Amino acid sequence: MxxxxxxxxxxxxxxxxxxxxxxxxxxxxxxxxxxxxxxxxxxxxxxxxxxxxxxxxxxxxxxxxxxxxxxxxxxxxxxxxxxxxxxxxxxxxxxxxxxxxxxxxxxxxxxxxxxxxxxxxxxxxxxxxxxxxxxxxxxxxxxxxxxxxxxxxxxxxxxxxxxxxxxxxxxxxxxxxxxxxxxxxxxxxxxxxxxxxxxxxxxxxxxxxxxxxxxxxxxxxxxxxxxxxxxxxxxxxxFIKHLPLESSSSNKDNTVIIPPVYIGENVNIKNSVVGPYVSIGDNTEVSESRIQNSIIQKDNIIKNANLANSMLGNFVTFEGRATDLSVGDYNTILNGG
Known part of the structure; x- marks a missing residue:
C-alpha cells in the first residue's frame, strides 16, 4: 500500500x-x-x-x-x-x-x-x-x-x-x-x-x-x-485528549491549565490561565496571560495577553491585549498595537 x-x-x-x-x-x-x-x-x-x-x-x-x-x-x-x-x-x-x-x-x-x-x-x-x-x-x-x-x-x-x-x-x-x-x-x-x-x-x-x-x-x-x-x-x-499532551520539560508556575491543552518542549508558563483548546509550541514563554482556543507555535514570548481564537506563528513577541489574532512568523507586537 x-x-x-x-x-x-x-x-x-x-x-x-x-x-x-x-x-x-x-x-x-x-x-x-x-x-x-x-x-x-x-x-x-x-x-x-x-x-x-x-x-x-x-x-x-x-x-x-x-x-x-x-x-x-x-x-x-x-x-x-x-x-x-x-x-x-x-x-x-x-x-x-x-x-x-x-x-x-x-x-x-x-x-x-x-x-x-x-x-x-x-x-x-x-x-x-x-x-x-x-x-x-x-x-x-x-x-x-x-x-x-x-x-x-x-x-x-x-x-x-x-x-x-x-x-x-x-x-x-x-x-x-x-x-x-x-x-x-x-x-x-x-x-x-x-x-x-x-x-x-x-x-x-x-x-x-x-x-x-x-x-x-x-x-x-x-x-x-x-x-x-x-x-x-x-x-x-x-479527539486526542486521552493522549499525554504536556511535555515533561515544560514548567508551570502559579498557572492554571484547563484541558485539553498541548504544551511542547521547554515551555515556561507563569502567572497565567491557559485553556481550553490551546497548543503552545516548543521554547515558548508565557506570562501574566489568559489564552484559550488558540494555536501558539514555537519560540514565542507572550506577556500580558488576553488571546482567544488566535493563531501566532514562530518567533513572535507579543505584549499587550487582544481577543482575536492571526500573526505570522518573526513579528513583534507591543501594547496590543
Whole structure:
C-alpha cells in the first residue's frame, strides 16, 4: 500500500502563516496537519503502508523536505519527495508521484483532516472518502445506487443530486490503471478550466469498469483559512485528549491549565490561565496571560495577553491585549498595537 499526498499549493487563504510555512506543516495539537492526515489514513488501513510520497512545490526547501521524510519514517514507511513545477490540476499533481502509482494507492489532498470508524476494504476497486453535508452545492458530491455503489460524480450541483461530499481522499486498488488514465489525459491535453482534473479521470475509470464505493467519515475538518484551522484544532484536541499532551520539560508556575491543552518542549508558563483548546509550541514563554482556543507555535514570548481564537506563528513577541489574532512568523507586537 502506498500513499500519495499532493500538497504543492500556496495556501493563500491562510496567510500570513503560509508565507513562511507550507499550509500542511502548520501545527495542529503539536503535529503538522499532514502528519495527522497520514497518521489517520494509516489507522484505517489493515495492510502495511510501505511508501508515502509528498508532492510539493520546487521552492519548499530542504528543511521542509526533511520534515516530511521524517513524518513517513515515524509512521513506519519510506518517504519520497516529488515536485510539481506548475499548478496544472489535481490529476497532474498525482501524476508527479508516478513511481508510487504501481499498486494499491491512497491519494490524500493535504488541506483536510478526518475521523473515521471504518477499516479500508482494500479488496474493492476504489473507495472515495465522503461526508454528509447540509449544503452540497458548495462541493463535489457522489451519487449512489441501491447497492451503495457510486454511479456518478457531480461538481457543485445546482440542483440536489446527493448530500455526500467528496473530502479529497481516494483509494485505488489498481494504481497502474489510475496512472495510465492520467497519462492519457495529459498526453491528449484534455483540460477542464485550464487544468488536468481528477474528476474526469474518475469518470473514465468508472466507464471502463472500475467500481467506486463510499467511505463515510464521522468528521471532516477543514484547514483552509485561519478561522477554520482554529476550529479544526479545537475539535482535534478533543479527539486526542486521552493522549499525554504536556511535555515533561515544560514548567508551570502559579498557572492554571484547563484541558485539553498541548504544551511542547521547554515551555515556561507563569502567572497565567491557559485553556481550553490551546497548543503552545516548543521554547515558548508565557506570562501574566489568559489564552484559550488558540494555536501558539514555537519560540514565542507572550506577556500580558488576553488571546482567544488566535493563531501566532514562530518567533513572535507579543505584549499587550487582544481577543482575536492571526500573526505570522518573526513579528513583534507591543501594547496590543
Amino acid at each position: 502506498n500513499i500519495v499526498v499532493p500538497m504543492a499549493g500556496m495556501g493563500k487563504r491562510l496567510r500570513p502563516h503560509t508565507l513562511t510555512t507550507p499550509k500542511p506543516l502548520i501545527p495542529i495539537a503539536g503535529r503538522p496537519i499532514v502528519h495527522w492526515l497520514v497518521h489517520d489514513i494509516v489507522e484505517v488501513c489493515e495492510e502495511k503502508v510501505e511508501n508515502i510520497g509528498f508532492v510539493i512545490g520546487p521552492n519548499f526547501g530542504k528543511q521542509v523536505e526533511a520534515q516530511l521524510l521524517n513524518i513517513a519514517k515515524e509512521l513506519g514507511a519510506q518517504g519520497h519527495i516529488f515536485y510539481q513545477e506548475e499548478a496544472l490540476g489535481t490529476a497532474h499533481a498525482i501524476y508527479c508521484a508516478e513511481p508510487l502509482l504501481n499498486d494499491k494507492v491512497i491519494v490524500a489532498f493535504a488541506d483536510t483532516l478526518f475521523k473515521a470508524q471504518f477499516k479500508l476494504d482494500a479488496g474493492k476497486d476504489a473507495i472515495i472518502w465522503v461526508q454528509k453535508v447540509a449544503d452540497p452545492s458548495a462541493f463535489g458530491v457522489v451519487k449512489l445506487n441501491e447497492e451503495d455503489q457510486i454511479v456518478d460524480f457531480v461538481e457543485k450541483p445546482k440542483e440536489f443530486v446527493s448530500d455526500l461530499a467528496i473530502i479529497g481522499i481516494y483509494y485505488f486498488k489498481n494504481g497502474k490503471a489510475l496512472n495510465q488514465e492520467i497519462k492519457n489525459l495529459i498526453d491528449q491535453d484534455i483540460k477542464d478550466s485550464g487544468e488536468y482534473q481528477l474528476t474526469r479521470v474518475l469518470k473514465t475509470l468508472q466507464q471502463k469498469g472500475t467500481g467506486f464505493y463510499p467511505g463515510r467519515v464521522e468528521e471532516w475538518l477543514d484547514c483552509g483559512n485561519k478561522i477554520a484551522t482554529v476550529e479544526t484544532h479545537r475539535i482535534y484536541l478533543e
